[in-house]
Amino acid sequence: MLPKLLAITILGLSSLAQAAKAPPPPPEIVFRHAMTGEAAAALVEFVGRFNAEGKSGKVVLQHVGMAGDPHQLPHLALLEDEEYQKFFDSHPRMLPLYKVMAGAKVKFDAAALFPVLADVVDDNKGRIQALPLALSVPVLYYNKDTFRKAKLDPAKPPLTWWELQTAAGKVFDVDRRCPFTSSNPAWVLLENAATQHGEPIVSPEQGGKPALALNNLVQVKHVALLASWHKSFYFRTFGAGREADEKFMSGECSMLTSDSSLYLQLLRRKPFDFGVAALPHYDDVRGAAPGRLLPDGAALWVLAGKKKPEYAVVASFIAFMMRPDVQQQWVRSTGYLPMTSVAVSGLAAEGAPPELLRKAVERLSDRRFASAAKPKGVFGMSRVRAILHEELEAVWANLKPAKEALDTAVRRGNPVLQPMPTDGTVTR
Structure with a gap:
């Protein structure tokens, strides 16, 4: 009995020793x-x-x-x-x-x-x-089939916002549902309007306190133009995110400004003959750089x-x-x-x-196209975008003029902008 008990004890101790030596599971x-x-x-x-x-x-x-x-x-x-x-x-x-x-x-x-x-x-x-x-990056997509019906050259997409206005008018004559729309309007239509035309998104005030700068002349002019299109049914909106993408892919909307990753979806789905072009800009603004976009x-x-x-x-x-x-x-x-x-x-x-x-490759490699407008030393821009969307909705609903809406967005957004932590971590 004793030898058997000793053998079991030795085996048990051996197992414990092996278990103790077993490496911990990988993290x-x-x-x-x-x-x-x-x-x-x-x-x-x-x-x-x-x-x-x-x-x-x-x-x-x-x-x-x-x-x-x-x-x-x-x-x-x-x-x-x-x-x-x-x-x-x-x-x-x-x-x-x-x-x-x-x-x-x-x-x-x-x-x-x-x-x-x-x-x-x-x-x-x-x-x-x-x-x-x-x-x-934001780009312009357009339905070439609708362009042909509207007697527009599908090989010549609008390069400026003034040309897009002309195209939207001609498209409206043949298809009144939705000549133009945009996904992510705060990013595409406001922040990138700033970067293309050399305007900052955030500027330092005296004492280094960050302050929004999205109510400059270019942004006010752009939102006012878009508001006039909205009243004329040239421009429709569907939400703060990518809701407009599906409206374009379904054929309901004829032109769309959205992110460049949508291109691959369109290429695979091939819902119709489509084109892709650079985000339009204002050619009457001095120093405009159409390729200076904000990824x-x-x-x-x-x-x-x-x-x-x-x-x-x-x-x-x-x-x-x-x-x-x-x-x-x-x-x-x-x-x-x-x-x-x-x-x-x-x-x-x-x-x-x-x-x-x-x-x-040329654009992504060229440091001149790196946007100086991207705010780096602050966090809170995600909440600023939500505020911008709310104020833009007030413009589309004809409740506020462009200047008042953007001034309000800046006034509401400034308190949520904060300097980055100083402990070596980052927050957004």
Whole structure:
């Protein structure tokens, strides 16, 4: 009996020793996102590939709609500025990406990023705060079939807002439903009107306090013109986000200003013969630079307050997403702006016009097109956009003139603008 008991004891002690020596499970990190369709499918594929390599840890993909408690913060979040409340029900702190990569001792070639995209996610010292993974620029889409019916040359899209007004009038004569519309109007129609014409979005006041500058002459002139179109039924609005995209793709609206990533959806769906052109500008404003646009969209942010081994997994995943083969497939699957030159071939393989790609690389590489209007030292622009949308709605409803609405937006928006934290973290 005693020998048997000793044997069982020895086996038990041996098992305990082996268990004590067993390595801890690899760290898991949560990646929260709000992507849908092909972009969501691409994320699933890339996360699966990263996990299959199994080198440093595991990434758990979590759609924001499936997050039981938004206050349980993830490690990574692919989100737009205005999505913070939806993602977290708060405004948590973020850890700048350059710190994450340096702390994990993982190589990150920030210089490889196109300067125009880096400008969106860097700080005042040029240090990268987030990965510009899902950015776009505003462009003009138009229905070539409707242009032909209206006796407009489909090879000559409107280049200025005055030409678009003429085109909208001719389209209205043949199809009164919706000559022109816009998605994301605060970004497309106001912020980019500022950048194209050399106006700031935020200006410092005396003492360095940030102040909105979205009620300058160009913006007032532009909103007043759009209001006149709205009254004439040349221009219709459908919401603060991308609601207008579907109105264009269904054929209801003949012209649309929206983000460039929609191009790939149109290319695949081919709902009709469509064209894409540069965002119109005002040729009667001195110093206008039509190509000086403000990219926007979802960036990949790292949340603060996590453990060092978890940040090591984050850094490895960021390095994975920067690999040339991953970038090429991401661009090919989503239509978002390529982060580096090696990703451009992904769009070429999808059939995008070579001339369009050449111009895209030229523009994204040219530091002159990096917008000086992007506010870097402040946060709160997501709430400012919500205010802008409310004031624009008052203009479209003929409740306020353009000047009063923009002055009100600036007065309401200034208190929500705050300087960035000084503890080395970032908030939006």
